[in-house]
Amino acid sequence: MISTLHPTRLPCGNRVLDLSRTHVMGILNITPDSFSDGGRFAQRDLAIRHAVAMVEAGATLIDVGGESTRPGAKVVGVAEELDRVAPVVDAIARELDVIISVDTSTPQVISETARLGAGLINDVRSLRRPGALQAAADTGLPVCLMHMLGEPGDMQDSPHYDDLVGEVSAFLDERMQACVAAGIPVERVVLDPGFGFAKTHEHNLSLFRHMEALHALGRPLLVGVSRKSMVGRALNRTVDQRLSGSLALAAMAMFKGARILRVHDVAETVDVVRMIAAVEAAE
Numbered sequence: 001m002i003s004t005l006h007p008t009r010l011p012c013g014n015r016v017l018d019l020s021r022t023h024v025m026g027i028l029n030i031t032p033d034s035f036s037d038g039g040r041f042a043q044r045d046l047a048i049r050h051a052v053a054m055v056e057a058g059a060t061l062i063d064v065g066g067e068s069t070r071p072g073a074k075v076v077g078v079a080e081e082l083d084r085v086a087p088v089v090d091a092i093a094r095e096l097d098v099i100i101s102v103d104t105s106t107p108q109v110i111s112e113t114a115r116l117g118a119g120l121i122n123d124v125r126s127l128r129r130p131g132a133l134q135a136a137a138d139t140g141l142p143v144c145l146m147h148m149l150g151e152p153g154d155m156q157d158s159p160h161y162d163d164l165v166g167e168v169s170a171f172l173d174e175r176m177q178a179c180v181a182a183g184i185p186v187e188r189v190v191l192d193p194g195f196g197f198a199k200t201h202e203h204n205l206s207l208f209r210h211m212e213a214l215h216a217l218g219r220p221l222l223v224g225v226s227r228k229s230m231v232g233r234a235l236n237r238t239v240d241q242r243l244s245g246s247l248a249l250a251a252m253a254m255f256k257g258a259r260i261l262r263v264h265d266v267a268e269t270v271d272v273v274r275m276i277a278a279v280e281a282a283e
Contacts, residue, residue: 012119065103093117
């Protein structure tokens, strides 16, 4: 298994994430239109129940999102996103022993959910919305920066790269430097290659194959490929038939040094992580 050079402790609010091992982040979409589970957990009680189930299945982090970022998704207003996300973050923080990640690009949501107990800001736009960078810096929380060109509404309009891995790496490095300039120490940064965001099927496969190159940036990697179109296209499977492919990629990501796996199917992915860890720990 690939070793990484980043520190093994990531303070996340009142908890610490041990990055010497791989963790499973459970996805909790409080949206009506997410590509895989849109509408299933829009009600607060159902969302909390699902969060409980994911924690019991072994999730170390729960990623709460109130705005779909699937290709072609529409932007959600600030008030609506807050109404979706804030009550769920508040309840999870009160009831569960888990790190809460908030999947948002909105400054007001960053600030309010941090106040309510979030431990990580996970932004597909890499804090490029006006005010987001400063809002994240003010929370003192770690941030996850993801590679994406454009916006979810247009990101799949003929994406092109002359040097895919080099351009992804350069983008993430530039966003890290922006964080440092804004007062977010580089030690508080996690990186996401952005599979499925402004990338063709061939881009996704190539980037995954060469993911190790991103370790040169010196920060832990979060990988989210669960049920995504790269699985569907490679295997000719619908969204509800992509578990096996998603687990294969989870295992490969772990061997390639990913420290956080963002997934829908927590119990199955936790089994993969634990089995690999058991073999790695053997004499």
